[in-house]
Amino acid sequence: MIFVRLLNKTRYAILGVLLDGPATGYEIKALMGRSTVYFWRESDSTIYPMLKVLAREGKVLSEIVYVGKKKKEVFSITEMGQIEFQGWFDSPTREETPRNEFLLKLFFATDRIEMVRLFQERLEKVEKIHTEYKKIEERLESITDSPRRTVRLKALRYGLAHLESEIKWLNNEKDK
Amino acid sequence: MIFVRLLNKTRYAILGVLLDGPATGYEIKALMGRSTVYFWRESDSTIYPMLKVLAREGKVLSEIVYVGKKKKEVFSITEMGQIEFQGWFDSPTREETPRNEFLLKLFFATDRIEMVRLFQERLEKVEKIHTEYKKIEERLESITDSPRRTVRLKALRYGLAHLESEIKWLNNEKDK
DNA sequence: GTCTTCATGTAAGCCGTTACATGATTAA
DNA sequence: TTAATCATGTAACGGCTTACATGAAGAC
Numbered sequence: 001m002i003f004v005r006l007l008n009k010t011r012y013a014i015l016g017v018l019l020d021g022p023a024t025g026y027e028i029k030a031l032m033g034r035s036t037v038y039f040w041r042e043s044d045s046t047i048y049p050m051l052k053v054l055a056r057e058g059k060v061l062s063e064i065v066y067v068g069k070k071k072k073e074v075f076s077i078t079e080m081g082q083i084e085f086q087g088w089f090d091s092p093t094r095e096e097t098p099r100n101e102f103l104l105k106l107f108f109a110t111d112r113i114e115m116v117r118l119f120q121e122r123l124e125k126v127e128k129i130h131t132e133y134k135k136i137e138e139r140l141e142s143i144t145d146s147p148r149r150t151v152r153l154k155a156l157r158y159g160l161a162h163l164e165s166e167i168k169w170l171n172n173e174k175d176k
Numbered sequence: 177m178i179f180v181r182l183l184n185k186t187r188y189a190i191l192g193v194l195l196d197g198p199a200t201g202y203e204i205k206a207l208m209g210r211s212t213v214y215f216w217r218e219s220d221s222t223i224y225p226m227l228k229v230l231a232r233e234g235k236v237l238s239e240i241v242y243v244g245k246k247k248k249e250v251f252s253i254t255e256m257g258q259i260e261f262q263g264w265f266d267s268p269t270r271e272e273t274p275r276n277e278f279l280l281k282l283f284f285a286t287d288r289i290e291m292v293r294l295f296q297e298r299l300e301k302v303e304k305i306h307t308e309y310k311k312i313e314e315r316l317e318s319i320t321d322s323p324r325r326t327v328r329l330k331a332l333r334y335g336l337a338h339l340e341s342e343i344k345w346l347n348n349e350k351d352k
Numbered sequence: 353g354t355c356t357t358c359a360t361g362t363a364a365g366c367c368g369t370t371a372c373a374t375g376a377t378t379a380a
Numbered sequence: 381t382t383a384a385t386c387a388t389g390t391a392a393c394g395g396c397t398t399a400c401a402t403g404a405a406g407a408c
Contacts, residue, residue: 007369007394007395008394008395008396009275009277009280010395010396012280013280016280016283016284019284024358024359024360025359025360025361026357026358026359026360029359030358035283036280036283037274038274039274039275039276039279039280039283040274040275040276040277040279040280040283041273041274041275042396043273043396043397043398044397044398045361045362045396045397045398045399046395046396046397047360048359048360048361049361049362067405068404068405069404069405070358070359070404070405071359071360071404072358072359072360073359073360085284089281089284089290092297093277093278093281093294093297093298093301094277095277095301096275096276096277097217097219097368097369098213098214098215098216098217099185099215099216099217099272100215100216100272101185101216101269101270101271101272102269103215103216103331103334103335104185104188104189104192104212104215104216105265105269106327106330106331106334107192107211107212107215107216107328107331108192108195108261108265109327109331110323110324110327111327112327114265115327115330118269121268121269122269125269125271147286148286151282151285151286151287151288151291152283154282154291154349155279155282155283155285158279158282158345158349159279161341161342161345162338162341162342162345165337165338165341166338169334169337169338173330173334183366183367183397184366184367184368186368200386200387200388201387201388201389202385202386202387202388205387206386218368219368219369219370220369220370221368221369221370221389221390222368222369223388224387224388224389225389225390228389244376244377245376245377246376246377246386246387247376247387247388248386248387248388249387249388273396273397
């Protein structure tokens with residue numbers, strides 16, 4: 001019985017971040033925490049072990065750097081790593097298993113009152129995220145030197161368009 | 177070290193289905209496969225073991241029924257089961273860990289060509305789902321007797337509004 | 353001095369998917 | 381008679397989260 005699954009995509013998220021330059025595990029974690037976290041969340045403890053695995057596989061290089069007495073392990077992507085990243089990037093995107101608890105509850109709602117309560121709860125959540133996105137947009141707009149600026153802004157606006165359409169729909173329903 | 181996690185929501189999906197009446201594991205599976213599957217997918221093998229667990233816990237009652245020589249196990253929800261369901265339904269909805277591979281790729285795109293390819297791929301997928309939804313809508317509209325008809329239609333149209341907004345956005349971007 | 357941030361992990365254990373298994377009935 | 385559908389599961393194993401651990405440097 002052989003399982004060749006490799007569903008774990010943490011590696012691609014890490015390799016993708018390293019495309020922009022060498023970083024420590026901590027820096028990768030921090031970057032994800034303020035950028036990909038809304039559409040791609042990694043748990044705290046996934047980054048470091050995966051970096052070790054990637055190093056063993058030759059997809060990243062590890063270098064120990066001392067800042068004063070403080071030891072850091074800085075990782076950089078290798079050619080092999082770039083090839084693996086590109087292989088993933090170019091392959092068809094597999095959908096995640098859908099698991100939307102809000103819609104599941106909506107499906108089981110029995111009357112308009114329950115529905116409106118669900119809409120209200122959802123609206124509050126979505127508006128919070130929208131506010132966050134707007135802040136990120138401002139930050140991104142003020143940057144002029146990054147080569148990824150345009151594409152990241154586009155990705156962000158894709159998310160914003162979504163959220164705004166949802167907010168409009170929910171507000172409309174709520175007041176009906 | 178005590179873990180009180182109970183993140184597994186399969187039980188609520190099952191209890192929710194049983195609210196509409198008794199069913200076998202197979203029927204629950206089939207119903208989910210043609211209704212919740214777009215926003216809540218259960219793997220093949222989750223239903224039966226969970227029904228056994230729920231029976232042990234007294235949340236459902238099991239009854240063996242013979243149809244000719246064929247044996248079936250029909251489950252119905254108990255009062256305890258209804259209380260558990262309601263407890264979940266009324267509690268705040270916890271967001272799933274975001275894992276959107278399409279957005280992750282978009283985040284790592286380097287130029288407009290890559291972006292447009294991703295948009296195109298996404299568009300094809302979303303249009304397929306939209307077609308499916310439209311079929312379900314037709315089916316639902318033709319039913320007049322179900323007490324859940326109105327609420328299920330609303331849930332569906334929430335999804336449709338989403339998809340249509342996304343399709344519009346993607347088409348717009350593609351042609352820019 | 354103490355709190356926050358930097359920096360890096362391990363272990364336990366639930367979660368979920370895939371592969372594999374079995375057998376009856378019914379439609380073509 | 382063969383394929384599809386009904387009907388019900390088990391086993392293996394990778395995936396992922398949460399809790400727990402450690403220690404230095406810098407800010408206040």
